Amino acid sequence: MASVTIREVRKAFGPVEIIHGVNIDIEDGEFVILVGPSGCGKSTLLRMLAGLENITSGEISIGNRVVNQVPPKERDIAMVFQNYALYPHMSVADNMAFSMKLRGAPQSEITERVDKAARILGLTQLLDRYPRQLSGGQRQRVAMGRAIVRDPQVFLFDEPLSNLDAKLRVQMRTEIKELHQRLKTTTVYVTHDQIEAMTMADKIVVMHDGIVEQIGAPLDLYDNPDNLFVAGFIGSPAMNFIKGRIEGGEFVADGGFRLPVGKAPAGAEGRPVIYGLRPEHIRIEAGGVPTEVVVVEPTGSETQVVLRVGGQEIVAVFKERLTARPGETLAISPSLAVAHLFDADTGRRLVA
Amino acid sequence: MSDAAITPSGHDRAGPSFWEGLKTNRNFLGFWFMLPAAAFLVLFLVYPLGLGVWLSFTDSKIGNPGDFIGLENYExxxxxxxxxxxxxxxxxxxxxxxxxxxxxxxxxxxxxxxxxxxxxxxxxxxxxxxxxxxxxxxxxxxxxxxxxxxxxxxxxxxxxxxxxxxxxxxxxxxxxxxxxxxxxxxxxxxxxxxxxxxxxxxxxxxxxxxxxxxxxxxxxxxxxxxxxxxxxxxxxxxxxxxxxxxxxxxxxxxxxxxxxxxxxxxxxxxxxxxxxxxxxxxxxxxxxxxxxxxxxxxxxxxxxxxxxxxxxxxxxx
Incomplete structure (x- = not known):
């Protein structure tokens, strides 16, 4: 196990720079998730960490050793690929043993380690099978087994669950988290799915267009997003953004309605701001802002409602079952003591 | 095949005739579809090959069809x-x-x-x-x-x-x-x-x-x-x-x-x-x-x- 430090790392393909100076500190044993929309550079960053891409400038260290010039096999890392990258002509056991065989490890040690990894992942019955004979989830597990066998300092996961169906994804999510709690190996995990990030990570790194937008614990990012991007990216359904300005300690939307802000940020009076309101922080209140119901989507455990107010649609999620019909009027108000307010020009959060 | 099931056979309630059945029989149709290709293969591959093998058992010369002589050529x-x-x-x-x-x-x-x-x-x-x-x-x-x-x-x-x-x-x-x-x-x-x-x-x-x-x-x-x-x-x-x-x-x-x-x-x-x-x-x-x-x-x-x-x-x- 080891810590990982990424210092001012940049990556350019020819003249195009796609990662613009990234700094991340990953502690020993931490489960860190790099999350962001496609093309944000998260996979490239992971591949630089693995040694599959070289580093244009900056420094990456694993366990206090700068690895910029260290070949991949000597970095003491193991990687799980999005398409698993299992060798199709090797059995499950051979797939897992391949790195040890190349290293010339004694057969007894290989058998012991492969068996141990297979036990951890429930693959013992499948050791003689070939990848094509396995289901998606089983292949995913073999790919993890191949990583575990190597007993590396750092596990790298590159969108490992994106090829699985929704149900299996939820199950594998739990399995990976369990595995990490058991092995306590430093893990860097890349995904574009913010739910994966929220549920699994000790620490989330939100990336966008080659820069780090915010680093923090999942609930920290949820409660205190630094900027509009993080606020919109974390949480599902996404946060509603309402344009307006602060007037007399209250938020006045461009659509004309007013919302309470709790404690208004200093010097915000009269400035254009964006009011961030999470769908789950909306409650029905008799004296609230009147809105028109557009669509009602019950999921059983909750009801998702699209509302129109001041010429803008916002999404609300209610725990209670709603009988409202489209066209009816619903009075709502924010249930949060302090609102998320963002500067309309910079997108930065305004702190009270 | 679905045609046969859908078409109401009004004049023949006893069931489709033999010909009706044949028209929708996969094997029968398949045979006819295969025939042109098979004919080409027989004409240009099987026949020359067979002729070659047959000639190898004869004493044929140019201008003389020859007689069967068994394995003499091979010997x-x-x-x-x-x-x-x-x-x-x-x-x-x-x-x-x-x-x-x-x-x-x-x-x-x-x-x-x-x-x-x-x-x-x-x-x-x-x-x-x-x-x-x-x-x-x-x-x-x-x-x-x-x-x-x-x-x-x-x-x-x-x-x-x-x-x-x-x-x-x-x-x-x-x-x-x-x-x-x-x-x-x-x-x-x-x-x-x-x-x-x-x-x-x-x-x-x-x-x-x-x-x-x-x-x-x-x-x-x-x-x-x-x-x-x-x-x-x-x-x-x-x-x-x-x-x-x-x-x-x-x-x-x-x-x-x-x-x-x-x-x-x-x-x-x-x-x-x-x-x-x-x-x-x-x-x-x-x-x-x-x-x-x-x-x-x-x-x-x-x-x-x-x-x-x-x-x-x-x-x-």
Whole structure:
């Protein structure tokens, strides 16, 4: 196990720079998730960490050793690929043993380690099978087994669950988290799915267009997003953004309605701001802002409602079952003591 | 078929007639759809092959249909030193040319699989020997191997490596190596391009996984590329062996079997005996004698082509 430090790392393909100076500190044993929309550079960053891409400038260290010039096999890392990258002509056991065989490890040690990894992942019955004979989830597990066998300092996961169906994804999510709690190996995990990030990570790194937008614990990012991007990216359904300005300690939307802000940020009076309101922080209140119901989507455990107010649609999620019909009027108000307010020009959060 | 079920057979409530049933019978229809193709195959493949085999059991000569004489032709050619030499030549030619073609073709395929500048153009250039008509390239080689005007002899003389011209096609072993060289030149593109197609199906992430697993370039080839490529190697080498074994044009133009029968292959010997020599029965026996060798090659590849256990099941992604 080891810590990982990424210092001012940049990556350019020819003249195009796609990662613009990234700094991340990953502690020993931490489960860190790099999350962001496609093309944000998260996979490239992971591949630089693995040694599959070289580093244009900056420094990456694993366990206090700068690895910029260290070949991949000597970095003491193991990687799980999005398409698993299992060798199709090797059995499950051979797939897992391949790195040890190349290293010339004694057969007894290989058998012991492969068996141990297979036990951890429930693959013992499948050791003689070939990848094509396995289901998606089983292949995913073999790919993890191949990583575990190597007993590396750092596990790298590159969108490992994106090829699985929704149900299996939820199950594998739990399995990976369990595995990490058991092995306590430093893990860097890349995904574009913010739910994966929220549920699994000790620490989330939100990336966008080659820069780090915010680093923090999942609930920290949820409660205190630094900027509009993080606020919109974390949480599902996404946060509603309402344009307006602060007037007399209250938020006045461009659509004309007013919302309470709790404690208004200093010097915000009269400035254009964006009011961030999470769908789950909306409650029905008799004296609230009147809105028109557009669509009602019950999921059983909750009801998702699209509302129109001041010429803008916002999404609300209610725990209670709603009988409202489209066209009816619903009075709502924010249930949060302090609102998320963002500067309309910079997108930065305004702190009270 | 669904037609029959939907169409109300108003006038015949007892059920569809025999003809109705036949019209929707898959096997019956399939037979008729297959017939044109089958007729072509019978006319142009089965009939000539059968005729050839039949002629090999007769003493037919040009202008004389001949009579059935059993295995006499075979008894005669088996004892014939010229035939024995031709069999040896054919096996030697096929073996050496196929091995060299495979090695060069695979090497070329791996080179072309790398990121090269002008990749598409280089790949097109590699195909040239394959698309030039064989007889044309044979004539070109005929000049290259010419005892007086050979460009190879000329160049080597200029560099001072040799003093006299090389007798490429006049010396038995020189001639054998020369025709094999020409065959390799012609056959390599087919193998290289086919193997290249195979190489491109190997997912790049396998190489990345192997890199992380600590494999060297050679180990990657030995343990990842080569095993994944084996099915396509089996196919391409079967074709290559069959083509080489039955080669005719190159030899006919370059040496016509000479000197003294040292480059005579079974195919050219059969032609020379049957068409030029007029001894059709004997020539047919020589070409029929190629069939067991070809069947042997096909059998080997058939077993090689059996789906390996790892190929069964669904795709990796």
């Amino acid at each position: 005669w050619i088996i004892g014939d030193a010229k035939f024995q030499l031709a069999v040896f030549n054919t096996l030697f030619y096929t073996f050496v040319a196929s091995v060299v073609k495979f090695a060069v073709g695979l090497y070329l395929a791996i080179l072309l699989n790398n990121h090269l500048p002008f990749k598409a153009m280089i790949r097109a250039v590699v195909l040239i020997p394959f698309i030039v008509p064989t007889v044309l390239s044979a004539i070109a080689f005929w000049w290259i191997f010419d005892p007086q005007f050979s460009v190879i002899s000329w160049a080597l003389r200029k560099w001072g490596w040799i003093s006299g011209n090389i007798d490429f096609l006049g010396d038995p072993w020189n001639a054998r190596i020369s025709v094999i060289f020409a065959n390799v030149w012609r056959g390599v593109p087919f193998i290289a391009i086919t193997l290249l197609a195979g190489l491109q199906t190997v997912s790049p992430s396998l190489y990345e996984a192997a890199t992380l697993d600590g494999a060297s370039k050679w180990q990657m080839f030995r343990y990842v590329t080569y095993p994944i490529l084996t099915p396509i190697i089996a196919v391409v080498m079967t074709f290559s062996v069959l083509f080489t074994f039955t080669d005719f044009q190159l030899i006919k133009v370059l040496t016509n079997g000479g000197p003294a029968g040292t480059t005579e292959l079974m195919a050219t010997m059969s032609y020379n005996t049957a068409i030029l020599g007029g001894r059709i029965g004997e020539g047919a026996a020589i070409s029929t004698a190629m069939i067991p060798f070809l069947l042997g090659a096909i059998m080997i590849s058939w077993f090689g082509l059996q789906k390996r256990k790892w190929q069964q099941g669904s795709d990796n992604d």
